[in-house]
Amino acid sequence: MKFVLDILLLLPLLILFSLESFVKLFIPKKRKSVSGEIVLITGAGHGIGRQTAYEFAKLKSKLVLWDINKHGIEETAAECRRLGAQAHPFVVDCSNREDIYSSAKKVKAEIGDVSILVNNAGVVYTSDLFATQDPQIEKTFEVNVLAHFWTTKAFLPAMMKNNHGHIVTVASAGGHTVVPFLLAYCSSKFAAVGFHRALTDELAALERTGVKTTCLCPNFINTGFIKNPSTSLGPTLEPEQVVNKLMNGILTEEKMIFVPSSIRFLMILERILPERFLALVKRKLNVKFDAVIGYKKKE
Known part of the structure; x- marks a missing residue:
């Protein structure tokens, strides 16, 4: 009962903070400078990682x-240098903890x-549970979430010492809602979103x-990992479009970025x-892509 009363006493603050958030929607956010910052990007040899590297290079960051x-990775580094930034490529297997720590x-x-x-590094296998091989499930979690633990444990101490830094988690809409035939992927991305949220609260507590x-x-996203994707939410996203949102979010220190915002x-x-109505909504979304189905219905 006391907890309920305490929450009711907070209602004026809820109204105040809601109004504050509404007003901020119309005020351009200040973008921080990342010139000279040492930026490490995993999975930088293609797709989102490569485009993100290019954007940091334009802002005169030092790229790892x-x-x-x-x-x-060497192609990405060469283009970053052409853009005027220092770039240091490393061949690293993000599914291997010891390789991460030694690098x-x-x-x-x-x-x-x-x-x-x-x-940013990630892997995806488009198949149902039965067609997804055990090593593929293990690798999905090793790259998509466990690697975040190892890299963060390696580089966060210096950030905490200086009380200055930024940890960026590239997850997915599949880390908030589920899609059939992406069982391992969605599970790993739910974990990545949880990692981000828990780390955010832990840094605040410390x-x-x-x-x-x-x-x-x-x-x-049109990176070639998922074949022939489509949904009624709109066309498949281009990497440049997503990275534009990501960079704006990093520079304005936004905690959660959805693309598209819908x-x-x-x-x-x-x-x-209600669950039954939600099932109809998901049917209307009409999410499709090429997938391998291992389960065979009995005739």
Whole structure:
């Protein structure tokens, strides 16, 4: 009973903070400078990671680029240098904890303390539970969420010491709502979103308010990982479009970014709609892509 009374006493603050949030919608947010910051991006050899590297290069950050693909990471580094930034490529397997830790030591010794960490590397297997092989499930979690723990443990201490830094989690709309035949992927992205939210609260509890966090949750992106995706939410997103939203979110220190923004509204609906009506809404969304189905119905 006391808890309920305490909450009721907070209602005036709820009204005040809601009005404040509404007013802020019409005030342009100040963008911070990242010039000279050491930015480490995982999965920087292609797609979102590559485009993010290019945008940081234009802002004169110092780039540390990780990817398992040597050719891809060297191409990204070359373009970043052409854009006028320092770029240091490292071939790193983000499914391997020891490779992450040893590469992190090299980065700190040879380049310095990372102040912006973009955990972008990810894998996806489009198949039902039965067609998804055990090693594929393990790798999905190793890359999509466990790697975030290892990289953050490696680079966060310096950020906390200086009370300055930024941890960016590239998750997915699939970290908030589920899609059939992406069971391992959605599960790992739910974990990545949870990682972001828990880390955000933990930094606040430790009074490290200078270390910021941002989580990106986009819909299908045209990177080639998922074949022939479509949904009534709109056309498949282009990497440049998503990175534009991501960079704006990082520079204005936004905590959660949905692309398109309508996904945020759908998340609210999912929490309040009756289950049967929600099933109809999901049918209307008409999410489709090529997938391998291992389950065979009995004739």
